[in-house]
Amino acid sequence: MKSLKKDYCSPAFSHIYVEKAVADHARTKRILSQFASACVIEIEHYKDVFCRRGQDYGRQHRAQKIILAEKKGNLLYRGAPVCQSFGNEHFYYTSCIMNCIYGCEYCYLKGMYPSANLVIFVNLEDFFVEVQRLLKRGPLYLCVSYDTDLIALEHIAGYAGVWSDFAASQENLKIEIRTKCACEQFFRGREPSENVIYAFTLSPDAVARAYEHFVPSLSARIACAAKAAKLGFAVRLCFDPVIYLPGWRRHYQEMLNEVFAAVDPAKILDISVGSFRIAKDYLKNMRRQMPDSAAVWFPFQNDAGYCHYPDELMEQMEQFLFSKLEQWTGKEKIFLWNETKKQRL
Amino acid sequence: MIYIITALYSEAQIFIGQYHLKKNVANTRFQEFFREEEQIRLIISGPGEIAAAAAVASLCTLYPPSERDWLFHVGVCAGAQTGEIFLCHKLIEETTGKTFYPDLLYRYGLPESAITTAAKIREESVGAGLIDLEACAVYQAGSYFFQTHRMLFVKVVSDNGNPKQVTAEQIGRYMQAHRERFVQIISMLNEITDQEQKEPPMQEERIRQLSGDLHCSKAMEDSLRQYLRYACLAGIDAPGVIRQMYQSGLLPCAGKKEGKQRFEELKKRLL
Numbered sequence: 001m002k003s004l005k006k007d008y009c010s011p012a013f014s015h016i017y018v019e020k021a022v023a024d025h026a027r028t029k030r031i032l033s034q035f036a037s038a039c040v041i042e043i044e045h046y047k048d049v050f051c052r053r054g055q056d057y058g059r060q061h062r063a064q065k066i067i068l069a070e071k072k073g074n075l076l077y078r079g080a081p082v083c084q085s086f087g088n089e090h091f092y093y094t095s096c097i098m099n100c101i102y103g104c105e106y107c108y109l110k111g112m113y114p115s116a117n118l119v120i121f122v123n124l125e126d127f128f129v130e131v132q133r134l135l136k137r138g139p140l141y142l143c144v145s146y147d148t149d150l151i152a153l154e155h156i157a158g159y160a161g162v163w164s165d166f167a168a169s170q171e172n173l174k175i176e177i178r179t180k181c182a183c184e185q186f187f188r189g190r191e192p193s194e195n196v197i198y199a200f201t202l203s204p205d206a207v208a209r210a211y212e213h214f215v216p217s218l219s220a221r222i223a224c225a226a227k228a229a230k231l232g233f234a235v236r237l238c239f240d241p242v243i244y245l246p247g248w249r250r251h252y253q254e255m256l257n258e259v260f261a262a263v264d265p266a267k268i269l270d271i272s273v274g275s276f277r278i279a280k281d282y283l284k285n286m287r288r289q290m291p292d293s294a295a296v297w298f299p300f301q302n303d304a305g306y307c308h309y310p311d312e313l314m315e316q317m318e319q320f321l322f323s324k325l326e327q328w329t330g331k332e333k334i335f336l337w338n339e340t341k342k343q344r345l
Numbered sequence: 346m347i348y349i350i351t352a353l354y355s356e357a358q359i360f361i362g363q364y365h366l367k368k369n370v371a372n373t374r375f376q377e378f379f380r381e382e383e384q385i386r387l388i389i390s391g392p393g394e395i396a397a398a399a400a401v402a403s404l405c406t407l408y409p410p411s412e413r414d415w416l417f418h419v420g421v422c423a424g425a426q427t428g429e430i431f432l433c434h435k436l437i438e439e440t441t442g443k444t445f446y447p448d449l450l451y452r453y454g455l456p457e458s459a460i461t462t463a464a465k466i467r468e469e470s471v472g473a474g475l476i477d478l479e480a481c482a483v484y485q486a487g488s489y490f491f492q493t494h495r496m497l498f499v500k501v502v503s504d505n506g507n508p509k510q511v512t513a514e515q516i517g518r519y520m521q522a523h524r525e526r527f528v529q530i531i532s533m534l535n536e537i538t539d540q541e542q543k544e545p546p547m548q549e550e551r552i553r554q555l556s557g558d559l560h561c562s563k564a565m566e567d568s569l570r571q572y573l574r575y576a577c578l579a580g581i582d583a584p585g586v587i588r589q590m591y592q593s594g595l596l597p598c599a600g601k602k603e604g605k606q607r608f609e610e611l612k613k614r615l616l
Contacts, residue, residue, distance in 0.1 A: 294578035
């Protein structure tokens with residue numbers, strides 16, 4: 001028997017749960033073919049595994065499994081009030097994959113989902129049909145990588161590329177693919193389209209070191225964003241969430257210096273700024289899951305069910321970022337998560 | 346603590362012998378064995394789902410498990426590969442069609458299989474998969490007390506649908522054949538538990554003293570705890586900040602009004 005003494009955690013994706021209904025789906029087979037040594041377990045419905053009682057998100061994340069399933073019912077959702085619409089009237093998001101391979105302590109997914117396992121819905125075409133149905137009503141702005149990081153999972157699912165191609169072929173559709181990935185490879189050989197916005201979430205190295213686990217370094221993320229912008233892709237820089245830590249002004253200033261030393265501000269589509277904010281119930285779950293995380297145990301202020309940094313600190317942080325960014329890009333390109341604030345700054 | 350559940354004495358014997366478990370004669374409903382030094386408590390449920398669920402519920406009610414404890418269901422089952430040992434990754438309840446999935450977060454180093462829990466003993470050949478009489482009941486009862494990754498189901502194949510021909514001695518031998526694996530699993534569970542043991546982030550006595558010196562209301566004390574916890578986790582020198590406030594005469598406070606002012610001061614200094 002192999003020694004169990006040192007290496008206790010199962011390796012990532014050691015088990016793949018597959019809904020019986022999609023066992024023969026082409027995407028299921030393709031994804032399974034990448035994990036020849038994984039133990040495949042047949043299930044009836046993804047919620048039988050994903051929504052079990054008594055799961056431990058934090059520990060599960062260290063030994064993540066994949067669930068391959070079919071998404072039924074509602075496929076697109078209206079954007080939440082705490083999410084930026086970037087001035088788009090018909091703002092929706094979708095979750096063709098749930099959960100992420102990165103381990104950011106402040107990530108709301110830890111509070112929103114009962115499980116850290118990755119759910120990949122293989123019926124992507126059904127999502128496209130729903131998008132086309134909504135497009136008949138008018139222009140649509142759709143975030144496809146909110147509850148996951150599609151580019152980080154491109155080697156497994158390949159969905160970022162499929163979404164990009166689909167969006168490029170549709171009139172009146174604009175999609176946002178948000179990522180912390182630094183995969184320059186993804187952009188090589190791909191045609192830019194104004195329908196597809198690649199949104200790079202950036203955090204100072206100090207924040208990344210303290211709270212973002214298994215995430216590419218700031219410099220790698222900046223290099224990737226710069227490369228994408230140079231190649232003509234629509235690039236959005238997201239300083240959202242802005243996370244407090246002692247000496248935050250210095251850390252964020254250093255980050256901005258590094259960003260604009262590499263990225264030409266003229267080539268940036270726009271910028272989003274927002275300090276950390278989260279639904280009270282999600283925060284409660286996250287605190288239970290992560291009793292040792294300073295990121296979630298900050299003494300936040302609770303306003304009508306949403307927790308955020310105390311007003312004064314929140315204003316300081318957002319004002320700081322806004323005023324510094326303004327010097328590089330001008331006001332027009334900067335979006336604050338709460339646009340009513342912009343007039344005050 | 347590891348809570349071991351077996352259906353039969355012949356399945357439990359290996360653990361009783363290996364860890365020198367003592368019988369708890371006070372338990373008159375189920376045979377119960379334990380040894381505090383080894384952090385093991387074992388109960389023999391008797392065969393069948395109701396007996397298994399009752400045994401789990403009884404044990405966990407008498408000795409409520411903490412979130413660091415484990416439920417280890419082990420025993421024999423029917424299957425095609427007689428003598429082989431399996432970790433069960435999917436439990437199927439034959440009577441209801443329900444399925445249960447223990448969370449396999451750790452590397453146990455065992456071959457895996459699904460298992461079907463039947464209501465009565467099968468008299469025909471089993472084919473693929475495993476069949477027992479208890480696993481689903483242990484999971485369902487256990488899930489009231491344990492997280493999914495703290496429940497472990499290990500089965501040794503004793504027969505292929507002809508259980509009446511299997512004697513208690515044979516079951517004992519099948520179990521004994523995997524003694525080393527059982528010992529390694531138990532030692533691994535104990536090591537994981539030890540690794541997870543952490544110091545409490547704050548000292549309760551000091552918080553109470555500070556809360557008293559600030560004349561905190563209940564809401565203020567909750568907020569104070571929040572700030573101190575954050576400071577502790579973020580590596581901020583809260584004890585140093587507080588000490589400085591005592592040394593400069595800002596603490597203790599004379600009354601509630603002053604306490605509120607000092608609390609605001611403390612919050613600013615901590616951030």
